[in-house]
Amino acid sequence: MRIGVIGGGQLGRMMALAGHPLGLEFLFLDRSNDTPAAQVAPSLVGEFTDPKLLNRLARECDLLTFDWENISVESLRALGSSVRIAPSLRALATARDRIKEKQLFDKLGIPTTRYAAVNNPRSLDKALREIGLPGVIKTRSLGYDGKGQAVVRTRDEAHAALLSLPPVPLIYEEFIPFDFEVSAIGARNAQGQTALYPLNHNLHREGILRLTRAPFDSGRLQSKAQSHLRKLLQYFAYQGVLNIEFFVKGQRLLANELAPRVHNSGHWTIEGAATSQFENHLRAILNLPLGSTAARGYSAMINLIGSLPPRDSWLAIPELHWHDYGKTPRPGRKVGHVTVLAQNAMLRDRLANKLLKDIAKHEAISPSPRR
Numbered sequence: 016m017r018i019g020v021i022g023g024g025q026l027g028r029m030m031a032l033a034g035h036p037l038g039l040e041f042l043f044l045d046r047s048n049d050t051p052a053a054q055v056a057p058s059l060v061g062e063f064t065d066p067k068l069l070n071r072l073a074r075e076c077d078l079l080t081f082d083w084e085n086i087s088v089e090s091l092r093a094l095g096s097s098v099r100i101a102p103s104l105r106a107l108a109t110a111r112d113r114i115k116e117k118q119l120f121d122k123l124g125i126p127t128t129r130y131a132a133v134n135n136p137r138s139l140d141k142a143l144r145e146i147g148l149p150g151v152i153k154t155r156s157l158g159y160d161g162k163g164q165a166v167v168r169t170r171d172e173a174h175a176a177l178l179s180l181p182p183v184p185l186i187y188e189e190f191i192p193f194d195f196e197v198s199a200i201g202a203r204n205a206q207g208q209t210a211l212y213p214l215n216h217n218l219h220r221e222g223i224l225r226l227t228r229a230p231f232d233s234g235r236l237q238s239k240a241q242s243h244l245r246k247l248l249q250y251f252a253y254q255g256v257l258n259i260e261f262f263v264k265g266q267r268l269l270a271n272e273l274a275p276r277v278h279n280s281g282h283w284t285i286e287g288a289a290t291s292q293f294e295n296h297l298r299a300i301l302n303l304p305l306g307s308t309a310a311r312g313y314s315a316m317i318n319l320i321g322s323l324p325p326r327d328s329w330l331a332i333p334e335l336h337w338h339d340y341g342k343t344p345r346p347g348r349k350v351g352h353v354t355v356l357a358q359n360a361m362l363r364d365r366l367a368n369k370l371l372k373d374i375a376k377h378e379a380i381s382p383s384p385r386r
């Protein structure tokens with residue numbers, strides 16, 4: 016059985032690594048051959064919209080999936096019934112458009128931020144009047160890791176942001192002074208079996224995920240987040256792994272966005288859960304029984320951004336698992352991650368803080384990234 020994956024980033028690479036023991040083969044499609052996935056599986060090189068390449072992927076694979084959502088729904092739709100695609104294009108189309116995403120949250124009764132579509136100075140002024148300041152202006156599509164968005168505190172800043180962002184449809188949302196952020200990840204297969212992971216506590220810096228801790232013992236927050244996730248899985252008759260990110264203010268959860276794919280905040284599941292999100296994604300799209308999502312202890316996942324810290328000394332930490340994505344270092348780029356596993360939340364947090372301090376020291380010594 017061969018799985019075609021559109022996008023060959025680190026998520027695709029980890030998917031392939033999880034799929035090999037299941038006896039699966041992979042064929043990736045990405046714009047370059049210098050991708051994390053191409054180092055572990057064959058890869059076609061070209062545009063995500065290239066009909067020739069997509070048709071070849073469809074012909075040579077039993078099933079298509081994707082490792083990020085900034086791909087063309089229309090180009091995939093053109094494949095018609097020649098190949099099965101999971102998760103569905105309906106879920107992909109929703110996740111690609113922040114307005115559609117929020118409309119769906121509203122429809123399913125999942126609390127979210129107040130928002131308005133913005134296309135020009137007039138609609139921006141209307142949004143500012145209705146929603147107020149401060150706020151966040153974001154591109155409706157193609158944003159990731161905080162790219163394509165600006166926090167604005169005054170009307171002047173809002174209009175300046177409108178001019179500085181690309182001339183594409185935008186969304187204006189209220190700024191949420193949240194206490195912290197969480198995400199919920201779950202899988203569903205075609206038979207309707209679902210498997211939900213424990214809640215993730217996420218810390219971002221400059222829009223990029225820095226640290227995820229799970230399980231995050233939060234009492235009622237987890238059950239609320241999981242009930243929202245279940246609604247979405249059912250609504251789409253979903254096949255695969257789905258992630259939803261929330262802002263938390265007091266005991267309130269506000270949905271920020273969803274990702275119809277494996278997610279960075281679920282990397283800890285490779286070592287920290289009985290079955291990883293990558294394996295469960297593959298099981299789900301193949302309609303196989305899902306594996307247990309039970310945590311094996313207390314995990315902290317730290318993204319390695321820009322450059323890798325000294326590997327050999329970090330490997331001396333017995334609870335640490337090292338993941339190098341094989342990427343060329345570049346500021347702001349996710350080049351790897353580590354997961355530490357501990358017996359309780361206190362030990363885990365202590366270890367994670369020590370590693371974050373080590374990273375800060377390393378960054379201070381070597382401002383220019385090196386491998």
Ligand code: AMP
Pocket residue numbers: 128151158159160161162188189190191192193196219222260271272
């Ligand atoms: P996003 O691309 O929507 O996931 O945004 C990236 C990060 O920016 C989020 O994880 C938050 O830390 C922050 N952010 C986005 N939208 C808002 C908002 N409406 N209020 C406050 N912070 C936000």
